[in-house]
Every structure is written in structure tokens, then in C-alpha cells.
Amino acid sequence: xxxxxxxxxxxxxxxxxxxxxxxxxxxxxxxxxxxxxxxxxxxxxxxxxxxxxxxxxxxxxxxxxxxxxxxxxxxxxxxxxxxxxxxxxxxxxxxxxxxxxxxxxxxxxxxxxxxxxxxxxxxxxxxxxxxxxxxxxxxxxxxxxxxxxxxxxxxxxxxxxxxxxxxxxxxxxxxxxxxxxxxxxxxxxxxxxxxxxxxxxxxxxxxxxxxxxxxxxxxxxxxxxxxxxxxxxxxxxxxxxxxxxxxxxxxxxxxxxxxxxxxxxxxxxxxxxxxxxxxxxxxxxxxxxxxxxxxxxxxxxxxxxxxxxxxxxxxxxxxxxxxxxxxxxxxxxxxxxxxxxxxxxxxxxxxxxxxxxxxxxxxxxxxxxxxxxxxxxxxxxxxxxxxxxxxxxxxxxxxxx
Amino acid sequence: xxxxxxxxxxxxxxxxxxxxxxxxxxxxxxxxxxxxxxxxxxxxxxxxxxxxxxxxxxxxxxxxxxxxxxxxxxxxxxxxxxxxxxxxxxxxxxxxxxxxxxxxxxxxxxxxxxxxxxxxxxxxxxxxxxxxxxxxxxxxxxxxxxxxxxxxxxxxxxxxxxxxxxxxxxxxxxxxxxxxxxxxxxxxxxxxxxxxxxxxxxxxxxxxxxxxxxxxxxxxx
Amino acid sequence: xxxxxxxxxxxxxxxxxxxxxxxxxxxxxxxxxxxxxxxxxxxxxxxxxxxxxxxxxxxxxxxxxxxxxxxxxxxxxxxxxxxxxxxxxxxxxxxxxxxxxxxxxxxxxxxxxxxxxxxxxxxxxxxxxxxxxxxxxxxxxxxxxxxxxxxxxxxxxxxxxxxxxxxxxxxxxxxxxxxxxxxxxxxxxxxxxxxxxxxxxxxxxxxxxxxxxxxxxxxxxxxx
Numbered sequence: 001x002x003x004x005x006x007x008x009x010x011x012x013x014x015x016x017x018x019x020x021x022x023x024x025x026x027x028x029x030x031x032x033x034x035x036x037x038x039x040x041x042x043x044x045x046x047x048x049x050x051x052x053x054x055x056x057x058x059x060x061x062x063x064x065x066x067x068x069x070x071x072x073x074x075x076x077x078x079x080x081x082x083x084x085x086x087x088x089x090x091x092x093x094x095x096x097x098x099x100x101x102x103x104x105x106x107x108x109x110x111x112x113x114x115x116x117x118x119x120x121x122x123x124x125x126x127x128x129x130x131x132x133x134x135x136x137x138x139x140x141x142x143x144x145x146x147x148x149x150x151x152x153x154x155x156x157x158x159x160x161x162x163x164x165x166x167x168x169x170x171x172x173x174x175x176x177x178x179x180x181x182x183x184x185x186x187x188x189x190x191x192x193x194x195x196x197x198x199x200x201x202x203x204x205x206x207x208x209x210x211x212x213x214x215x216x217x218x219x220x221x222x223x224x225x226x227x228x229x230x231x232x233x234x235x236x237x238x239x240x241x242x243x244x245x246x247x248x249x250x251x252x253x254x255x256x257x258x259x260x261x262x263x264x265x266x267x268x269x270x271x272x273x274x275x276x277x278x279x280x281x282x283x284x285x286x287x288x289x290x291x292x293x294x295x296x297x298x299x300x301x302x303x304x305x306x307x308x309x310x311x312x313x314x315x316x317x318x319x320x321x322x323x324x325x326x327x328x329x330x331x332x333x334x335x336x337x338x339x340x341x342x343x344x345x346x347x348x349x350x351x352x353x354x355x356x357x358x359x360x361x362x363x364x365x366x367x368x369x370x371x372x373x374x375x376x377x378x379x380x381x382x383x384x385x386x387x388x389x390x391x392x393x394x395x396x397x398x399x400x401x
Numbered sequence: 402x403x404x405x406x407x408x409x410x411x412x413x414x415x416x417x418x419x420x421x422x423x424x425x426x427x428x429x430x431x432x433x434x435x436x437x438x439x440x441x442x443x444x445x446x447x448x449x450x451x452x453x454x455x456x457x458x459x460x461x462x463x464x465x466x467x468x469x470x471x472x473x474x475x476x477x478x479x480x481x482x483x484x485x486x487x488x489x490x491x492x493x494x495x496x497x498x499x500x501x502x503x504x505x506x507x508x509x510x511x512x513x514x515x516x517x518x519x520x521x522x523x524x525x526x527x528x529x530x531x532x533x534x535x536x537x538x539x540x541x542x543x544x545x546x547x548x549x550x551x552x553x554x555x556x557x558x559x560x561x562x563x564x565x566x567x568x569x570x571x572x573x574x575x576x577x578x579x580x581x582x583x584x585x586x587x588x589x590x591x592x593x594x595x596x597x598x599x600x601x602x603x604x605x606x607x608x609x610x611x612x613x614x615x616x617x618x619x620x621x622x
Numbered sequence: 623x624x625x626x627x628x629x630x631x632x633x634x635x636x637x638x639x640x641x642x643x644x645x646x647x648x649x650x651x652x653x654x655x656x657x658x659x660x661x662x663x664x665x666x667x668x669x670x671x672x673x674x675x676x677x678x679x680x681x682x683x684x685x686x687x688x689x690x691x692x693x694x695x696x697x698x699x700x701x702x703x704x705x706x707x708x709x710x711x712x713x714x715x716x717x718x719x720x721x722x723x724x725x726x727x728x729x730x731x732x733x734x735x736x737x738x739x740x741x742x743x744x745x746x747x748x749x750x751x752x753x754x755x756x757x758x759x760x761x762x763x764x765x766x767x768x769x770x771x772x773x774x775x776x777x778x779x780x781x782x783x784x785x786x787x788x789x790x791x792x793x794x795x796x797x798x799x800x801x802x803x804x805x806x807x808x809x810x811x812x813x814x815x816x817x818x819x820x821x822x823x824x825x826x827x828x829x830x831x832x833x834x835x836x837x838x839x840x841x842x843x844x845x846x
Contacts, residue, residue: 049646137644144644147522150824154831169568201509202659204517204826207833207841214840234670235663238493239506242843263677264670268444268735270742274422274437281429296746303749306756317822319815320598323591327753327768334587335818336566339825342838344568350837356569358828365530365820366563372534373556380536391534398531400523411729415737422741426748438694440738445674446702447735449667450727453707454720456660476654483658487665494669500624503842505662507628508635510841512655514830515636519643525823529816547796551809558813559820566821583817588764590814592771593806599750599776606747609740 034062034069036121037095037112042129047140050104050133056096060114060121068092072115075099080107080128102131142397150364154357161353169352174313174331175344181311182219185286191226192216193285195276195301196240197292197316198269200233204339205317209292210239211342212315216289217244221251229262230279232272237264273297277304290314290329291338294321302328315341368394416617419609533559558586629836636834674699702730771806778803 037057045052055075063070070092077099078084088097102108111125161167185192194216196209213229220227227244231237240262248257265275277300280288288305290298291314298314298321305312306328314325315333325332333341336358343351372394379387421436464473464480486505493502537552538544564576565583572580615621639655642648678692704710711726712718720727754772757765777783783799790797796805832838 047646049649134646137646140644143519143523143527146527147519147827150522150526150827151518151831154828155835158832158835158837167569168571170571172568200659200663201506202513202656204513204521204830207510207513208829210841211829211833211838233663234666234668234673235490235506235509237670237673238490238502238666239510239841242503242506243840246840246843260677264445264673266441266445266674267448268440268739270739271440271444271735274440274738274742277425278429278434278437296743299749299753300742300745303752306752317825319590319818320594322818323595323768323772324753326588326591327595327757327765328749334566334821336821336825339822339829340568342829342840343832351832354828354832354837358824359567359569361526361824361827362563362567362820365526366560368530369533369556369560369563372530373537376534376536377538380539383540394534395531398527398534400527400531411733415733418734418738419741422738422745426745434688434691435694436738438691439698439734440742441674442695442698442700443702443730443735444739445671446699446706447731449671449703450706450720452660452664452667457664460657461661476650479654479657480661483661484665486658487662490662490665491668503624503628504631507631507842509659509662510833511632511635512639512658514632514833515639516652516655517826518636518830518834519640521823521826525819525826529820529823533816547805551805554809555813555816558810559816562814562817563820566817584764585767586810586814587817588767589771589806589810590818592768592773593775593811593814595754595768596772596775597779597807599754599772600779602746602750605740605744609744612737 033119034114034116034121035060036114036123037073038123040110040112040123040126042108042110042126044129044132045098045100047134047137048100048131050131051100051102053099053102053108053110053129053131054096055099055110055112055126057112057123059093059095062116063092063114069116069118070114071117074113074115076111076113078109080109082106084109104131104133106130139401143400146364146397150358150361153360154354157353157357157360158350159353161349161356164349167349167352167356169344169355172333172337172340172344174315174333174337175341177311177313177331178216178345179219181287181313182216182223182225184311186223186225188286190286191228191283192220192287192289193276193280193283193305193310194227194229194289195292196229196231196236197290197294198232198272198297199293201235201239203293205293206233206236208317208339208342210236210243212289212291212338212345213240214243214247215342215345217247218250220244221248221253221256224253224256227261228279228283228285230265230272230276231262232265232267232269234264237262269295269297273300276301280304280308280310284308285310288312290316290325291333291341292316294318294325296321299324299328305329368398412617416613419613423609529559557582562586625839625842628842629839633834633836636830671699702727705730771811774799774806775803 037060040055040057043054045054060070062068072092073090073094074086075088075090075097076084077087087099087101090097099108099110107128107130109125109128112123114121114123157167182192194213196213197203197206199206201207217227229240229244231240241259244261245254245257248254265272281304285305285308288301288310290301290312294316295318298316298318302312302314302325312329313331313333314329315338316322316325317335317338319335322332322334326334340355340358343355372391375387375390375394378384379391418436418439421432424430425433461480461484464477468477486508490502490505493499533556535552535555537556538549561579561583563583565572565580565587567576567580570576611621639652642651675696678696681689681692682696705712705726706720709716709718709720709725709727711729712720713722713724718725722728754769757769777786778800783803787798795801829838
């Protein structure tokens with residue numbers, strides 16, 4: 001009897017327990033599903049090698065509510081005659097995507113799935129599309145045109161200087177000091193130290209440094225000064241040796257050249273700095289050149305050079321390091337001056353002509369900045385249509401992508 | 402036990418090297434020279450090993466011999482061109498044909514010049530000019546005055562800064578004065594970068610001090 | 623011939639890569655260049671590493687001053703090569719992973735190269751101080767502008783800067799150091815950066831053209 005009562009009570013508890021469940025759980029099941037995205041269109045991605053398809057769509061109507069009921073979108077792609085796969089997951093609010101992993105040989109069909117807690121909604125698939133390749137990137141025509149204009153100016157002035165036309169180039173103090181600095185080393189019987197930065201030959205700043213080395217080593221060869229050039233890249237070692245050797249040959253003193261003028265230390269940034277610092281305090285160079293791409297080591301080198309009383313001429317196009325060279329060196333070439341240095345030092349008309357050519361680029365920049373800023377200000381402050389058009393036109397011309 | 406001993410040896414070694422480098426601040430000495438010699442040898446070896454496995458083995462050897470034909474990219478044969486140029490580079494070691502090593506050098510310099518010419522023209526010239534062309538103030542006139550002054554400063558600073566870089570015109574008269582204003586802006590820029598980096602440099606030193614006093618000497622918990 | 627071929631290679635490769643930016647099917651050429659370069663750089667390392675060995679061996683052989691340190695460098699270099707190339711001391715043997723924690727290569731990197739590198743880097747703290755002092759003593763206009771700007775930015779990044787000028791009423795809040803620092807960064811600093819960047823861009827165009835056209839050819843050495 002007692003046993004039956006116990007079972008009856010147990011059943012009652014179970015029934016009561018189930019009945020007492022909160023109603024919310026079941027409410028989820030009746031929540032409405034969401035609407036799919038609409039107007040999904042696939043088009044060929046322009047001006048590429050036939051690898052891209054652009055997709056645009058109107059987001060699910062449930063994505064436009066606040067808070068959105070859509071948690072995100074999935075983009076699905078299937079190759080015609082093959083299987084489909086998910087290629088991207090995008091956040092809620094997304095309305096476009098570029099698939100850059102296509103093959104020119106395949107035809108694709110896309111669909112977009114709107115995701116929500118209540119369930120997913122699949123869009124209608126796009127029409128089959130095959131990516132096409134273009135041979136010229138028309139989006140970059142403006143870049144081509146302006147780069148061509150500036151290059152043409154450079155070449156024009158090189159040619160006109162070649163034909164004997166006199167060109168004026170202002171003084172660059174750091175470069176005028178080169179001869180004296182090397183002369184000082186000669187008089188003191190101490191070496192000069194040439195540091196071409198810590199990047200390899202695939203950096204244009206290192207190339208600039210090597211071209212300057214060509215001029216510096218010519219003076220070194222003429223004066224019979226000792227030059228020391230520890231480098232942190234093997235290729236730079238090779239290029240520097242060729243350069244210095246050529247200078248000694250041009251000076252008519254090939255026997256005075258020695259491969260050991262240039263030595264490889266290590267590719268490691270601070271290992272290289274540790275060794276160069278050691279060379280500086282032990283050999284006490286009278287003149288130090290730091291030209292090329294520098295990072296944090298710029299100040300370590302320049303301050304150690306200061307401590308041994310060297311005249312220091314530095315130049316880099318690394319914006320973050322120029323300040324340290326300005327503060328710690330006797331002369332600092334700022335950005336563009338580094339690239340102009342070898343032309344300036346060569347004193348050859350055709351090289352100097354190129355400097356005048358790049359000034360044309362600066363003149364264009366100045367005019368555009370003045371005209372553009374005025375047009376933009378007048379246009380937006382007083383709503384002058386012509387000025388706004390001019391502003392937009394300039395923006396289009398100088399846009400890059 | 403063994404790993405405990407190893408840990409201690411490693412800790413003392415790192416402390417020895419750290420103090421050795423710091424000793425350079427006093428003056429050049431034997432301790433620093435030992436550290437420098439170790440650093441140069443170890444790091445040169447490290448980079449050769451890294452280049453060897455990452456470039457020669459993984460990129461070249463695996464790309465040319467190991468990867469099945471079907472999985473190779475369309476232009477896998479470019480690896481041979483790289484290796485051929487690399488071998489030409491080594492011809493420097495043979496005096497008679499050493500001059501051929503200029504070919505790979507010419508290749509690298511030409512490619513770098515070509516690549517930088519267009520990419521830097523786009524990112525440094527075109528993009529910066531486009532970004533500078535902005536209205537100084539708008540129609541609503543609700544911008545704070547210092548924002549308007551800031552906009553004027555950006556336009557004037559960029560303009561005069563560029564004037565400073567002109568090579569073919571003497572810095573005299575009005576042009577010279579504009580160039581002087583340009584230098585003024587450049588100096589502020591340099592000061593700003595300088596000030597911006599000081600704190601991070603201090604934190605590097607704090608990091609090493611932390612190693613010495615906390616990890617090694619255990620004076621700071 | 624010794625000179626013409628390299629000049630032609632420079633011109634040809636450079637022009638091709640300029641063109642590749644505008645021709646979609648050729649866009650990957652620029653990326654391929656980095657593949658070529660990486661492989662050439664390994665071969666070049668045989669020259670660099672060989673040079674390192676030669677210099678130090680010569681120093682030891684002729685017992686030049688400080689030759690003892692050359693022995694240290696040589697041993698360190700060869701030990702690292704043994705640990706990395708032949709994977710000596712690697713639990714996985716020759717096919718083992720270089721960066722395995724117990725491998726000699728990783729132990730040497732972790733306990734020797736890494737502390738040396740970070741200490742060398744940390745020396746900068748002292749050099750920043752000495753360079754600032756030098757600029758302070760220079761007492762010319764440029765150095766003063768540089769230092770004042772640096773000081774404001776430095777203060778603006780510390781709580782001390784906020785504390786120092788928090789009393790300034792809100793209508794003049796630009797004069798509060800952190801705001802002033804932000805204004806300098808986004809005003810005059812930005813202007814200077816732009817002028818420098820535009821200059822660099824044009825400088826590169828001009829220098830690259832000189833190289834491609836063969837006007838600048840010092841790096842190719844002499845053909846005699």
C-alpha cells in the first residue's frame with residue numbers, strides 16, 4: 001500500500017514539474033523565421049586577371065529592424081557542374097562581397113544565406129557567371145597619366161641639361177660638407193665609416209646609399225683615405241665592393257683597392273649595431289656616413305659616433321628616424337634629399353637635370369593643393385556648384401586604387 | 402633537477418650577457434667584446450639557418466621537387482629563374498667570370514627601381530595630395546575654431562614644407578621665407594616623432610631592468 | 623658587353639615591372655620578384671657568411687689584436703649552423719622542428735640571441751636622453767622647436783600632462799596638454815609628414831628613372 005502511494009506521489013511530482021516549466025522555451029519554437037536577402041546580383045570584377053566576381057544584394061528586411069534579427073550572412077558558391085561550398089561569413093548589415101578566388105575556366109552560381117537564431121533564409125541563386133580578364137587596368141589610367149607627366153618632366157630636363165643648358169641647383173649643406181669631411185679624415189689619418197642602412201638591395205633607400213657611395217668612394221680614392229664599410233646584407237656587400245672598386249679604378253689607383261674595405265657582419269639588426277659600435281670606439285673614425293634605410297638603431301649609431309668625436313652625415317627616408325639623425329648628427333639629409341644626393345654629388349649636368357624634373361612634380365602638387373583647397377572650401381561653405389565640381393574632379397584625378 | 406639546473410644556467414647566462422652589453426655605456430671593455438663576438442656569430446648563424454630552411458628548402462626545394470605537379474601554382478617555374486640568378490651571383494668566386502655576377506645585381510636593382518617608382522608615386526604623391534585637398538571650413542560653421550586653424554595649418558604646412566624641398570630655386574626672398582616656414586613645420590614633425598618614441602624606449606629599458614631585478618636577482622616580486 | 627648587358631637587364635626588368643602595375647594579367651610579376659629575391663639572397667649569403675669566416679680566420683691565423691674574440695665569433699657561428707642546419711641537439715633529428723623548445727637552436731636563440739638583442743635595443747633609452755640633452759644645449763631655433771614639440775607630445779602621453787593642466791577651463795581646453803598633443807599630431811605634424819612623403823615619392827621617381835635609363839650606374843662597377 002505504502003509503495004503504491006509513493007509511486008502516485010512521484011507521478012504527481014513529475015507532472016507538476018513538467019507543467020511548471022517556464023513558457024519561454026516553447027515560445028522560441030513559434031518565433032518567426034527571417035526573410036532572405038533580395039536582388040542578389042553577380043557581376044565580373046573589373047580590371048583584374050579574371051579572378052574576381054562582385055556580389056551585391058539588398059539585406060534581409062529583418063536586418064533593417066533595430067535590433068536586427070539577422071546575426072550575419074554566409075556567401076555560398078557552387079561551380080556549375082560541381083559541388084557548392086561556403087566561401088565567406090559576413091556580419092549583419094553587409095550588402096556586398098568580392099570573391100577573389102575564382103578561376104577563368106569555371107562558371108559560378110552564388111547564393112547568400114541570412115543567419116538568425118530562429119533559422120536561416122537562403123536567397124535565390126544568381127545567374128551563372130564566368131569571370132573575365134581585362135588587359136589594361138583603366139582604373140589606374142590617372143596614375144599612369146600623372147606618373148608619365150612627372151617622368152616626362154624628369155627626362156626632358158635630363159635631355160636639356162645634356163644639350164648644354166645651364167641649370168641652377170640650390171646648395172645642400174650636408175652634401176657640400178662631404179669633401180671637407182673626407183679631407184678631415186685624411187688629415188687625421190683616421191678612417192671614414194660608411195653605413196648603408198640595414199635593408200637589402202630590394203629597398204630603394206639602400207640603392208640610393210650605394211649610388212652615394214659611388215661618389216664618396218671616388219673622393220676617398222683620390223685622397224687615399226681609409227674607408228670601412230661593415231654591412232648587414234650579403235648582397236649589399238657585393239654591390240658595395242663593385243662600387244668602391246670602380247671608384248678606385250676611375251681614380252687610377254686599382255692597386256689601393258681591397259675587398260676588406262667592405263665586410264659582412266650579420267643580418268641581425270642589433271647584432272650588427274653591436275659590432276658597428278665596437279668598430280667606432282676602437283677605430284675612432286673621423287667621419288661617419290649613415291645613408292639608407294634605418295630603424296631603431298639610428299640613434300644608437302649616431303650617439304656612439306658623437307662620443308668618438310666623428311663628423312656625422314646622415315640621410316634616410318624613414319620618417320620615424322629622421323628626427324634622431326637631425327638631433328644627433330652634424331648634417332641630416334631629409335627624405336627626398338637622400339635620393340637627390342648622388343645626382344648632386346656627381347655634379348654632372350644630366351644628373352642635376354633630373355632634380356629640376358622632380359621639382360615639376362612638386363610644382364604640380366603645390367598648384368593642386370592651393371586650387372583644390374580653395375575649391376573645396378568655397379564649394380562646401382557657400383555651395384558653389386562649379387567649385388564642388390572642380391573639387392570632385394581633382395579627387396577623381398588623384399584617386400588611387 | 403636537470404631542468405632546474407638548466408634554468409639557472411640559462412638565467413645566469415642571460416644576465417651575464419645583459420650586463421655585458423650595458424657595460425658598453427661606461428666604455429669599451431673585454432666583457433662587451435665577448436658579448437659582441439657571441440652576438441655576431443650566433444646571429445649570423447641564426448639568419449643563415451632561417452634563410453636556408455625558409456627560402457632554399459621550403460620555397461625552392463619543396464616547390465620544385467616535393468610538391469606534386471597538380472598542386473603547384475601556374476608560375477612555379479619562376480623558382481628556377483631565382484635559383485639561376487642565385488648561381489650567377491656565386492660566379493663572383495671565379496675571378497675570370499666574376500663580372501657575370503652583375504647580372505643578378507642589375508636584375509634586382511632594375512626590379513626594385515621599377516616597383517618603387519609606381520607604388521611610391523601612388524602612395525606617397527597621389528594619395529597625399531588627394532588627402533590634403535580638403536575644405537578648411539564647411540557651411541554649418543559649427544566646427545570649433547581650433548579645428549579650422551588645424552585645417553589651415555595642414556594646408557599651409559604641406560605647401561611650405563614642399564617649398565623647402567625645391568632644388569632648382571634658390572631659397573631667397575618670399576620663396577626663402579616660405580621655405581623657412583616649411584622648416585618650422587618639419588621641425589615640429591620631427592619633435593612630435595621624437596616625443597612619441599621616448600616613452601616606448603624607456604619601456605624597453607624597464608623590461609631589461611625587470612629581467613635583472615625580478616627574474617634574475619629576485620629582488621622585486 | 624660587360625656593361626651593356628647589365629644596363630639592358632636593369633632597363634628591361636624595371637620597365638616590365640612598371641608596366642605590370644597597369645596590366646592585370648601581369649600583376650603577379652611584382653610578387654614573383656620577392657620570390658626571386660629571397661632565393662638570390664640565400665645564394666648571396668654564401669658570399670657573406672664566407673666573408674665572415676675568412677675575416678675571422680685570417681685574424682686568428684695572423685694573431686692580429688683581439689684575435690681571441692674572433693675565435694668566439696667563429697665558434698658561435700659554427701655552433702649555430704650545426705644546431706640549425708644539421709639540427710644537432712634537436713629531439714626530432716634532421717626532420718625535427720627548428721623551434722622545438724628543447725632543441726639547441728631554440729635554446730641558443732632564447733637564452734643568448736634574444737637577451738643580447740633586447741639589451742642592445744634598451745640602450746636606446748640612454749641615447750634618447752643624451753640626444754635630447756644635446757638638442758637642449760644646441761640653443762638654436764630649429765633645436766628649440768623640435769624639443770618643445772617633443773616635450774608637449776611626451777607630456778601628453780603621460781598622466782602627469784593631464785594633471786598639470788586639468789585646471790584650464792573647458793572653453794580653452796585646447797591648451798590642456800593632452801589635447802594640445804593631439805592637435806600637434808593631427809595638425810603641424812601631419813603637414814610635415816605629408817611634405818616629406820610627397821618629396822620622397824618624387825625623389826624615388828627621379829632616382830629610379832636615372833637608374834633605368836642607365837644615367838646612374840655606379841652600383842654596376844667598372845667594366846675594365
